Amino acid sequence: MSDFFTLSVLISTFAAALRFAVPYLLAALGETISQRSGVLNLGVDGIMLLSAFGAYYTVVERGSHLQGMLVGLAIGLFMGIVYAVVTVFLHAEQGISGIGIFLFGLGFSDLLFQELVGASQPVPRLPRLDKLPWVGDTLKPLTDLEYFGPLLFDHDLMTYFALLLVPIVSWVLSSTTFGLNVRAVGENPQAADSLGVSVRRTRFIAIVTGCVFAGLAGATLSLQLAVFQHNLTNGIGFIAVALVYFGAWQPRWVLAGALLYGLVTATRIRWQSLNIIPQSASDLAAMAPAIITILALVLLARRARGPAALTKPFARH
Amino acid sequence: MNTQKPKRLLSLLALLLTLGLVAAACGSDAVDSVTDAVDDAADDVADAADDVVDEAEDVVDDAMDEADEAMDEADEAMDEADEAMDEAMDEVTALSVALVAPSASDDVAFTQSMVDSLAHLGVEPQVTDGTFNVDEAAAAIRAYAEDGINAIVVHGTQYGGSLAEIAPDFPEASFIWGTSTSTNDIANVFAYNPEADQGGYVLGYIAAGIDPSIGIVGPVEAGDAVAYIEGFKLGAVANGASDPSVVYTGSFSDVALATSAAQAHADNGVGVMTGTSQSAVGAASVAADNDIAWFGTQSNTETWSPDLTVASQVYRWDVVLAEMFALIEEGTLGGEVFSLTLENGGLDIEYNDAYELDADLKSEADALIDDIIAGTVATK
Numbered sequence: 001m002s003d004f005f006t007l008s009v010l011i012s013t014f015a016a017a018l019r020f021a022v023p024y025l026l027a028a029l030g031e032t033i034s035q036r037s038g039v040l041n042l043g044v045d046g047i048m049l050l051s052a053f054g055a056y057y058t059v060v061e062r063g064s065h066l067q068g069m070l071v072g073l074a075i076g077l078f079m080g081i082v083y084a085v086v087t088v089f090l091h092a093e094q095g096i097s098g099i100g101i102f103l104f105g106l107g108f109s110d111l112l113f114q115e116l117v118g119a120s121q122p123v124p125r126l127p128r129l130d131k132l133p134w135v136g137d138t139l140k141p142l143t144d145l146e147y148f149g150p151l152l153f154d155h156d157l158m159t160y161f162a163l164l165l166v167p168i169v170s171w172v173l174s175s176t177t178f179g180l181n182v183r184a185v186g187e188n189p190q191a192a193d194s195l196g197v198s199v200r201r202t203r204f205i206a207i208v209t210g211c212v213f214a215g216l217a218g219a220t221l222s223l224q225l226a227v228f229q230h231n232l233t234n235g236i237g238f239i240a241v242a243l244v245y246f247g248a249w250q251p252r253w254v255l256a257g258a259l260l261y262g263l264v265t266a267t268r269i270r271w272q273s274l275n276i277i278p279q280s281a282s283d284l285a286a287m288a289p290a291i292i293t294i295l296a297l298v299l300l301a302r303r304a305r306g307p308a309a310l311t312k313p314f315a316r317h
Numbered sequence: 318m319n320t321q322k323p324k325r326l327l328s329l330l331a332l333l334l335t336l337g338l339v340a341a342a343c344g345s346d347a348v349d350s351v352t353d354a355v356d357d358a359a360d361d362v363a364d365a366a367d368d369v370v371d372e373a374e375d376v377v378d379d380a381m382d383e384a385d386e387a388m389d390e391a392d393e394a395m396d397e398a399d400e401a402m403d404e405a406m407d408e409v410t411a412l413s414v415a416l417v418a419p420s421a422s423d424d425v426a427f428t429q430s431m432v433d434s435l436a437h438l439g440v441e442p443q444v445t446d447g448t449f450n451v452d453e454a455a456a457a458i459r460a461y462a463e464d465g466i467n468a469i470v471v472h473g474t475q476y477g478g479s480l481a482e483i484a485p486d487f488p489e490a491s492f493i494w495g496t497s498t499s500t501n502d503i504a505n506v507f508a509y510n511p512e513a514d515q516g517g518y519v520l521g522y523i524a525a526g527i528d529p530s531i532g533i534v535g536p537v538e539a540g541d542a543v544a545y546i547e548g549f550k551l552g553a554v555a556n557g558a559s560d561p562s563v564v565y566t567g568s569f570s571d572v573a574l575a576t577s578a579a580q581a582h583a584d585n586g587v588g589v590m591t592g593t594s595q596s597a598v599g600a601a602s603v604a605a606d607n608d609i610a611w612f613g614t615q616s617n618t619e620t621w622s623p624d625l626t627v628a629s630q631v632y633r634w635d636v637v638l639a640e641m642f643a644l645i646e647e648g649t650l651g652g653e654v655f656s657l658t659l660e661n662g663g664l665d666i667e668y669n670d671a672y673e674l675d676a677d678l679k680s681e682a683d684a685l686i687d688d689i690i691a692g693t694v695a696t697k
Contacts, residue, residue, distance in 0.1 A: 012581075016580060016581065064635065113421075114422075119425050119429070121419075122601070122622075126433055227602060230420065230421045230424075230447050231447075265574070270581045272562075272563070272564040273532065274585065283565070
């Protein structure tokens with residue numbers, strides 16, 4: 001155990017937790033926006049898979065991470081429009097249509113992968129700060145800082161972007177007209193409608209925004225891992241939905257949940273690598289992140305209240 | 318006028334002429350004798366050379382004759398082999414074969430090794446892959462049996478429970494299930510199992526020769542994964558490594574966890590890594606990013622880390638599949654367990670030419686393979 005409690009190991013574990021948390025955070029922030037408007041999206045994982053493949057394939061073909069991220073974003077946008085039309089305009093049951101989106105993403109991403117790529121081939125990983133073109137040399141002194149360099153500056157741009165989105169989403173939801181409308185249609189769409197707020201348009205934009213975030217999450221995942229394969233996400237999208245509940249629909253608590261999940265995962269892996277966890281307990285250790293997150297969810301969600309109109313379709317009478 | 322002078326001059330000239338003629342005559346005889354000697358010697362040499370050439374031509378002719386005979390024999394052997402292969406292929410392809418597997422057919426791991434092996438036998442099976450969900454796999458197995466497929470390859474330990482329910486319902490079909498060391502006493506089930514610890518031991522031994530600090534990324538502590546990893550650890554320790562560090566991610570497919578585990582190993586400063594299951598692609602890419610030597614298993618993983626893959630243990634399922642197909646043709650639909658070993662060629666160590674492995678270490682590894690086959694080295 002003493003091997004773990006050294007500054008260098010602790011810092012690298014925290015850094016790993018941060019890296020691990022980024023796709024969860026991006027997807028959960030998007031889902032937060034969607035749920036605050038009253039729409040549950042269980043298709044996040046499927047959208048992530050499609051975007052993950054799109055970004056990966058773009059890098060395979062074009063070699064550009066930026067183009068890969070843009071393709072991932074575009075896929076999220078497209079799937080968001082599809083899901084918004086289905087749920088907002090066609091009034092489909094949200095849980096069922098979300099699962100449909102997930103299954104479509106799971107199958108279609110694999111089909112595209114089989115047809116267009118075949119065997120899983122690693123691509124260049126998203127570059128960390130000191131490897132960025134043009135600015136890498138300038139930033140290298142930061143990444144070379146002892147201890148704090150690896151913790152704070154040895155990440156890719158999407159990590160900082162995801163962290164930056166937390167206050168931005170929080171501000172948008174709490175301090176802008178759009179955010180007020182989102183919360184209003186999530187709590188009482190009839191009242192919001194009577195006050196002249198377009199429930200459909202607001203939900204449409206919230207869903208599409210959430211799916212764009214999911215697209216970014218998927219693209220980030222495949223380019224951070226530098227590979228794609230069948231069901232690459234392994235349920236990250238569903239855990240992100242759980243994190244929204246855990247975070248009580250507040251971006252800062254969603255961040256806390258994603259970091260907690262990442263930290264527990266990174267810690268148990270580090271403990272295993274240092275032989276702190278006996279091999280015989282590896283199965284139990286593998287369950288730890290889920291158990292801790294569920295416990296936290298149970299304890300915290302009891303006092304949290306979600307949007308009153310969550311999962312309820314709106315129809316003007 | 319003095320008349321004596323012309324006479325003396327003429328006498329002198331006559332004397333000189335005579336001497337000259339005598340000298341010329343004597344010289345001509347010497348040259349002729351030398352020329353004759355040379356000619357004789359040349360003739361001797363030419364004769365000797367002719368003899369040598371003749372002998373050489375005879376030898377070459379003999380050798381050519383022998384070579385021709387050998388070629389004829391080789392051609393005959395090839396013809397016989399082709400005929401035997403054609404017969405075998407006719408027998409094999411006469412069977413209808415289906416494959417149900419958990420991961421993608423081109424996963425560079427467990428499923429691909431089976432797909433490649435069936436292709437090596439000339440079999441084009443109906444394939445249902447990506448069935449991590451056991452219920453989906455069970456539905457596919459039952460559907461193939463209902464369709465009258467003769468041999469259904471059920472490629473996953475986790476499908477054993479489903480197979481126990483399905484196989485008795487279709488006594489005319491043969492189910493080929495692995496990895497398992499037991500048929501669960503079902504009459505129409507063959508089982509197959511790789512002795513992955515054998516190749517793991519060899520690779521672990523090589524790994525420790527490269528760097529004694531070793532990190533291993535495993536999926537779930539079960540089946541051939543744990544056999545490979547335990548064998549790898551034993552081999553590494555046998556070559557002087559300290560106890561290698563193992564992280565089981567708890568998932569066969571979670572690339573993110575495998576990547577994270579590999580990164581933890583890299584942060585710990587390991588010099589060699591290995592991993593198993595299709596999720597190991599993430600670990601291999603971390604190894605490549607950190608200039609860490611990589612060892613693969615199940616399929617050849619050179620594509621994951623082209624420059625740093627040292628060697629891979631490759632499963633040659635076709636070695637045992639051919640036997641099982643032959644038995645099915647003869648009417649035996651199950652009841653036997655087959656193992657892939659270094660001895661029967663079911664396990665093959667493939668080295669990466671792009672990685673410059675120390676020749677002495679490679680020789681030691683080759684000798685180790687012989688020892689394992691001979692049974693003088695225990696890999697469990």
